Every structure is written in structure tokens, then in C-alpha cells.
Amino acid sequence: MTAETAPFRPIVPDSQPANDTPSYGSTHLRHPARPALRIPQSITETTGPAFSAAQFPPMADLSVPNGKQAQGERIIVRGRVVDENDRPVPHTMIEIWQANAGGRYDHPGDQHDAPMDPHFHGGGRVFSDADGWYQFTTIKPGAYPWRNHHNAWRPNHIHYSLFGTGFGQRVITQMYFPGDPLLALDPVYLAVPDKAARERLIAAFDIGVTSPEWALGYRFDFVLRGRRATPTEQA
Amino acid sequence: MPVATANQTIGPYWHLIEDPTWADLTRFGAQGETIVLTGTVTDGGGNTVADAAIEIWQSSPPTSDSFPAFGRCRTDAAGAFRFTTLKPNPVAGLGNARQAPHVAISIFARGLLVALTTRLYFQHEPLNETDPVLALIEDAARRDTLIARKTADKSWHLDIRLQGDNETVFMEF
Ligand SMILES: [Fe+2]
Numbered sequence: 001m002t003a004e005t006a007p008f009r010p011i012v013p014d015s016q017p018a019n020d021t022p023s024y025g026s027t028h029l030r031h032p033a034r035p036a037l038r039i040p041q042s043i044t045e046t047t048g049p050a051f052s053a054a055q056f057p058p059m060a061d062l063s064v065p066n067g068k069q070a071q072g073e074r075i076i077v078r079g080r081v082v083d084e085n086d087r088p089v090p091h092t093m094i095e096i097w098q099a100n101a102g103g104r105y106d107h108p109g110d111q112h113d114a115p116m117d118p119h120f121h122g123g124g125r126v127f128s129d130a131d132g133w134y135q136f137t138t139i140k141p142g143a144y145p146w147r148n149h150h151n152a153w154r155p156n157h158i159h160y161s162l163f164g165t166g167f168g169q170r171v172i173t174q175m176y177f178p179g180d181p182l183l184a185l186d187p188v189y190l191a192v193p194d195k196a197a198r199e200r201l202i203a204a205f206d207i208g209v210t211s212p213e214w215a216l217g218y219r220f221d222f223v224l225r226g227r228r229a230t231p232t233e234q235a
Numbered sequence: 236m237p238v239a240t241a242n243q244t245i246g247p248y249w250h251l252i253e254d255p256t257w258a259d260l261t262r263f264g265a266q267g268e269t270i271v272l273t274g275t276v277t278d279g280g281g282n283t284v285a286d287a288a289i290e291i292w293q294s295s296p297p298t299s300d301s302f303p304a305f306g307r308c309r310t311d312a313a314g315a316f317r318f319t320t321l322k323p324n325p326v327a328g329l330g331n332a333r334q335a336p337h338v339a340i341s342i343f344a345r346g347l348l349v350a351l352t353t354r355l356y357f358q359h360e361p362l363n364e365t366d367p368v369l370a371l372i373e374d375a376a377r378r379d380t381l382i383a384r385k386t387a388d389k390s391w392h393l394d395i396r397l398q399g400d401n402e403t404v405f406m407e408f
Pocket residue numbers: 099154157159246248
């Protein structure tokens with residue numbers, strides 16, 4: 001693989017949430033009050049870490065973490081990682097974490113009174129293939145309450161972390177499920193200003209990904225920030 | 236053309252993907268000047284931020300099988316993080332400019348819908364005086380929010396303030 005060093009294109013307006021989002025209570029004391037300093041893109045911004053499956057072993061089936069099947073509705077998630085130039089991003093690492101089928105994380109900080117599942121942990125890792133495709137198996141995570149406001153519930157979601165080919169492509173996001181009535185009430189989801197950008201966080205049910213007698217399938221694609229065509233500097 | 240996927244908060248339960256060994260960037264046998272970077276994260280109320288993921292990335296020394304040039308560390312109950320890595324060298328900047336040795340830092344946390352990014356520079360580094368990014372910050376007190384102070388031989392410390400008095404200079408590009 002050759003290292004890509006062309007600078008990144010500007011972020012599309014309204015496609016990303018603002019950290020100053022008053023409806024999400026935890027932002028109040030954590031968002032910077034001053035505007036960010038705009039810096040030129042140097043080698044530090046245009047390049048990034050490279051993760052190999054040898055040093056960072058894949059864990060592509062979250063539904064059987066210890067040889068026994070997790071409780072819940074088994075699902076397959078499949079999709080493609082591309083950039084804003086519509087080029088596949090091959091061999092890139094995707095980190096995955098989520099709650100169990102009852103809406104509880106295997107985490108000491110989660111005190112939601114829902115059952116733990118001894119056969120579910122909720123952490124995974126996959127790599128895209130040479131054409132940018134990735135796939136993993138898990139169980140559908142449950143919704144959970146989160147005390148942001150009265151009767152606040154997070155919609156069913158899976159967390160993802162991707163690195164791409166440069167520091168400017170780093171993204172951490174959440175994937176939602178189609179038809180979830182909680183989406184219209186969720187300050188985290190609604191923090192993305194552009195409606196179309198928000199809705200791209202919702203996976204699509206896909207009968208082609210669905211495995212007969214085994215698991216429902218969902219399609220979810222990632223788009224990473226695109227690079228400029230030529231390595232001209234952009235402040 | 237497609238538009239880049241929106242970010243969403245890392246939330247309070249990201250530790251499900253945590254591997255504490257990632258805080259040591261020398262763990263694959265990297266050779267060079269090993270240094271320790273420590274720091275803290277506090278919010279606009281002066282409270283410690285105890286659930287953040289701190290990531291560092293450095294364009295120098297270059298990535299190799301023995302040096303990932305990338306690390307991740309949680310903030311603990313005191314809001315503190317600690318990395319072991321190799322000291323970066325100066326790298327090229329725009330035109331003829333040389334950049335002072337620096338480490339890129341990303342902060343992910345509950346309450347942050349998008350990562351905050353900043354840079355760590357090293358106290359007493361002569362190139363800090365001419366670094367093209369530091370030069371963009373007119374207020375010397377603001378510039379100082381990026382300079383890690385030397386606390387011992389081969390050890391530096393940086394306090395990151397998300398909001399309020401002495402707020403860290405965060406960056407976008
Ligand atoms: Fe979550």
C-alpha cells in the first residue's frame with residue numbers, strides 16, 4: 001500500500017454535529033467555548049496509523065464470544081467503507097461495541113437494571129477487504145435509559161470507530177436501526193443538523209445479507225473524508 | 236459524491252474496546268528516545284473528566300512494525316492519562332517551514348459529539364519559536380496551553396481544559 005498524503009477536502013456544512021448541543025446535557029461543561037483554530041494540513045494531518053490484522057486480531061462474531069450463543073436476535077451487518085471520492089477504503093480497521101439484547105453494557109459504569117448475559121461481551125473488530133467490504137455477526141442491541149432528560153431512552157444502536165488512511169478520516173459514530181420510534185426523540189441522533197446526513201446513520205434491512213434459517217441482515221456503509229485530487233496545500 | 240459519515244459521541248462505555256497496552260507505543264519493540272507523556276482533562280466546571288479516550292498520533296518517528304505511532308489511553312478517576320512513546324523529531328511544514336516536534340491529540344468522551352483535536356508541544360524546544368501552527372496563536376497564554384512542561388528527565392505533562400479559563404486551543408483543518 002502506498003501512503004496517501006494529499007490534503008483533505010473541507011468538511012461538508014451541517015454534515016457533522018456541533019459539540020455545543022444544549023439538548024444533550026453532558027455537552028454543557030465539555031464543549032469548548034472558543035472557536036477551533038484553523039490549521040494548515042501537514043504530514044501530521046494527512047497521514048495516519050496503519051493497523052494490521054496480525055497485530056490487531058479480528059473478532060468478527062460478537063454473538064459467540066466464548067463458545068456459547070448470546071441471547072437475542074442474531075444479525076449480520078455488512079457494508080462498504082468508501083471515501084468522499086467514492087473510492088473503496090481497503091484493509092481498514094473497524095472497532096465495534098454495543099449493549100446486549102436487554103440494553104445493558106458489559107461495563108461497570110452501566111447500572112441499568114437489565115440482565116447481564118454471560119455469553120455476550122459486546123466488543124469486536126473487523127477489517128475491510130481489498131474492495132472496502134466488511135461484515136460481522138452480532139445480536140441486535142436493546143434500547144436503554146440514560147437520564148439525559150425525563151424518560152430518556154437511547155434508540156437501539158451499535159458504536160463504531162474507524163481510522164481510514166489519515167488523521168483527517170478518523171470517525172467514531174453510531175449505527176441505528178430502521179423504523180425506530182426513539183430516533184425522533186434522541187438528542188444525540190438529532191445533533192446532526194442535516195436530515196439526510198442523520199438518516200445515513202440508519203442501517204437498511206437487506207434480504208440479500210440475511211442468512212436463511214440463521215440471521216437477519218443489515219446494510220451499513222461508511223464514508224470517510226475525501227482527499228483533494230492534487231497534493232496542493234489547503235489551509 | 237457521497238458525504239462523510241457523521242460522528243456521534245463515543246459515550247461512557249467505549250472501554251469495551253479498550254486495550255490498556257495501547258498506551259505504550261513502544262510495546263512492539265520500538266528503538267529510540269523513549270519518553271513519558273502524562274496529562275489531565277478537566278471540564279468547564281473544573282471537574283475531572285474521568286471517562287474520556289485520549290488518542291495520540293505522531294508523524295515522527297515514522298510508523299513501522301515496531302512503532303505504531305498511535306496510542307490510546309483512558310482518563311482515570313482523577314482525569315489523568317499516561318503514554319509511553321518515542322520523542323518526535325521536527326517534521327516538514329508548509330513551504331520551507333519546519334514544524335517543532337509535536338504529538339497530535341484527540342479527545343473523545345461522553346458529551347463530545349465530535350472529537351476535539353489539539354497538539355502537544357515540548358517545553359524548551361527551540362523550534363517552538365518558529366513553529367507555523369504555534370505562530371497562528373497570537374495570545375502567548377493561549378499558546379502555552381499546548382506546551383507540555385518537563386517534569387523529569389524524558390517526561391512531559393500537559394493539562395487539557397475543555398472549556399472556560401485557560402481553555403486549551405483546539406484545532407480544525
Ligand atoms: Fe451506547
